Amino acid sequence: MKPGLQFDDAGRLRHLLTIEGLSRQTILEILDTAESFLSVGEREIKKVPLLRGKTVVNLFFESSTRTRTTFEIAAKRLSADVINLNVSVSSTSKGETLLDTIRNLEAMHTDLFVVRHAESGAAHMIARHLPAHAHIINAGDGRHAHPTQGLLDVFTIRRYKGEFNKLKVAIVGDILHSRVARSQIHALNALGVAELRVIAPKTLLPTAVEKLGVRPYTRMEEGLDGVDVIMMLRLQRERMQGALIPSEQEYFNLYGLTPEKLALTAKDAIVMHPGPMNRGLEIDSAVADGPQSVILPQVTYGIAVRMAVMALIMGGSAEPAGGRR
Amino acid sequence: MTAVVDIETAMARMVEQLHPMLKRRPLMVGIHTGGVWVAERLHTMLELAEPLGTLDISFYRDDFTRIGMNPQVRTSHLPVNVEDRHLILVDDVLHTGRTIRAALNEIFDYGRPASVALACLIERGGRELPIEPQVVGEHVKLGKNQHVKLLGPEKLELRIQEVNG
Numbered sequence: 001m002k003p004g005l006q007f008d009d010a011g012r013l014r015h016l017l018t019i020e021g022l023s024r025q026t027i028l029e030i031l032d033t034a035e036s037f038l039s040v041g042e043r044e045i046k047k048v049p050l051l052r053g054k055t056v057v058n059l060f061f062e063s064s065t066r067t068r069t070t071f072e073i074a075a076k077r078l079s080a081d082v083i084n085l086n087v088s089v090s091s092t093s094k095g096e097t098l099l100d101t102i103r104n105l106e107a108m109h110t111d112l113f114v115v116r117h118a119e120s121g122a123a124h125m126i127a128r129h130l131p132a133h134a135h136i137i138n139a140g141d142g143r144h145a146h147p148t149q150g151l152l153d154v155f156t157i158r159r160y161k162g163e164f165n166k167l168k169v170a171i172v173g174d175i176l177h178s179r180v181a182r183s184q185i186h187a188l189n190a191l192g193v194a195e196l197r198v199i200a201p202k203t204l205l206p207t208a209v210e211k212l213g214v215r216p217y218t219r220m221e222e223g224l225d226g227v228d229v230i231m232m233l234r235l236q237r238e239r240m241q242g243a244l245i246p247s248e249q250e251y252f253n254l255y256g257l258t259p260e261k262l263a264l265t266a267k268d269a270i271v272m273h274p275g276p277m278n279r280g281l282e283i284d285s286a287v288a289d290g291p292q293s294v295i296l297p298q299v300t301y302g303i304a305v306r307m308a309v310m311a312l313i314m315g316g317s318a319e320p321a322g323g324r325r
Numbered sequence: 326m327t328a329v330v331d332i333e334t335a336m337a338r339m340v341e342q343l344h345p346m347l348k349r350r351p352l353m354v355g356i357h358t359g360g361v362w363v364a365e366r367l368h369t370m371l372e373l374a375e376p377l378g379t380l381d382i383s384f385y386r387d388d389f390t391r392i393g394m395n396p397q398v399r400t401s402h403l404p405v406n407v408e409d410r411h412l413i414l415v416d417d418v419l420h421t422g423r424t425i426r427a428a429l430n431e432i433f434d435y436g437r438p439a440s441v442a443l444a445c446l447i448e449r450g451g452r453e454l455p456i457e458p459q460v461v462g463e464h465v466k467l468g469k470n471q472h473v474k475l476l477g478p479e480k481l482e483l484r485i486q487e488v489n490g
Contacts, residue, residue, distance in 0.1 A: 029396050032398070035400065036381065036400045036401075037384075038400075039400045039401060039402070040384070043434065043435060044435065048434070311384075311394050312393070315392070316389075316393025
C-alpha cells in the first residue's frame, strides 16, 4: 500500500489513509491545528464556518459508536452537512459492491468520505477511484490502520507529557489484531519517542514485531518498568480465531492493568485506552476511573484532532486564483 | 524598502483618537499576528484594566477553499465576555477589509457586543468590502502590487515590498 496516495502533486495531504509515511512536520502541523480547534469546543457557539456547504458521509461497514460520533461532531463543528450510513445493514446486504456504493454517493456530490471497513486496504482502494475533488479519511480498515486514533493519542500524550524525546511508552494488549497499535507505533516513532515498547503474550504479537521499531515484552512486570505512558488496547474478542489466550481470567491476571501493576511505572504515568473498554479483562476499573487515567480526555481531544484533519485535507482544494492576503 | 511611517507617531495618533472612547469601558481585541502587537502597545499606553483579547481568524477566512488552512493558526482567546460590551478591534494593516469581515463573524460567535469600533495602524486603501476604520494611525497610498507587512514583536517596523505579477 503506497503512502504516496495520500498526497497530491504539490505534496499536500489530500486523504488520510495511514500515518505511515507522514513526516514529523506533517504530524506536528495536525496537532498544532487541533490545539486551536480545542478552544472552539469550549465556546458558547461551538461552530466555525470552514466547511460550510460541504457534504461529509460517514460510511461505516463496521459498527462503531465513539469514532462515528466524534467524526460527526467534528464535521458539524466545521459547519459541514453530515450523513451517517451504516452499510453493514444496508445495500451491501443486497449485493452491491464497495465501489458501487462509493460511486452512488459520489453522484450525490459528497466531498469527504469517512470510511470504516473490516478489510485492510479498503480506504486505499477507494482513494484510488475517487474523483479529484473528493477526499477520504480512513476511520479504521481491518488490522491495518486507524490514523485519527493514532493522532489523537499522540495529541493526548503531548498535552499531558510534553516532549516526545524524553518519554518511554508501552502499548499493551492485542497488538496482533490492532490497527490502533499500528497507527500509534507509526506516529510515536515519527515523533521520536525515547523508547517504545509493546507488551503482549507471544500469541498476540505479530511475527518480527521489532521491525516496526518497537521493543517487545511478554511480561508486564518487565515491560511496565519506569514507563511514562501506558496505552492499553481492547482485547478484540470478535477478531480472535482459535485459542490465542488461555482464558479471560488468566489474561486479566497476566496482562490486565491493575493498581498493583500501575505502581511499576513512573510515578506520574498516564493511562490511555482507545475504547470501548473491557473492564475486568484488560483494565481494572480502579485504574480506568483513577487519577492517572486520561481516557475521557482522549475522547474530547479526538474531536479537535478530527476537525484538524478534515480542515487540512479539504482546504485549498479549489484552483488557486490569487495569492494569500 | 522600509519605514516611510514613524510607528511611534502613528501609535500616539491612535491613542489620541481612542481616548474619548474610554468612558464606555471598551474591551480591546487584537487580530493575530500584527494586530495583537499593536493592541498590546495600545492596551499598555491606555492603561486598560481588563485583559486584552486575541483573535485568529483562520477558521473564518473566505479563501479557505482556495488556499487552505494557515499552517500556523493560533488560538483565539477572549478572556472577558463580549456580550453587551463596546469592543475596539485592532489590526495592523487595513487593506481589502476581508480580515475584518472574518473577525466580526468570529466575534459574534462569542456573543453580541454593544458596538465594535475598528482601529488600525495603517490604512492603505484597496477596500473590497464596505468596512471603514474609526481610528487610524497613518494613511498610506500603495499600489496593487505593493505589499506592506508589520515586523515585530520586540520592535515594530513596517516593511513595504514590491510583489511580482
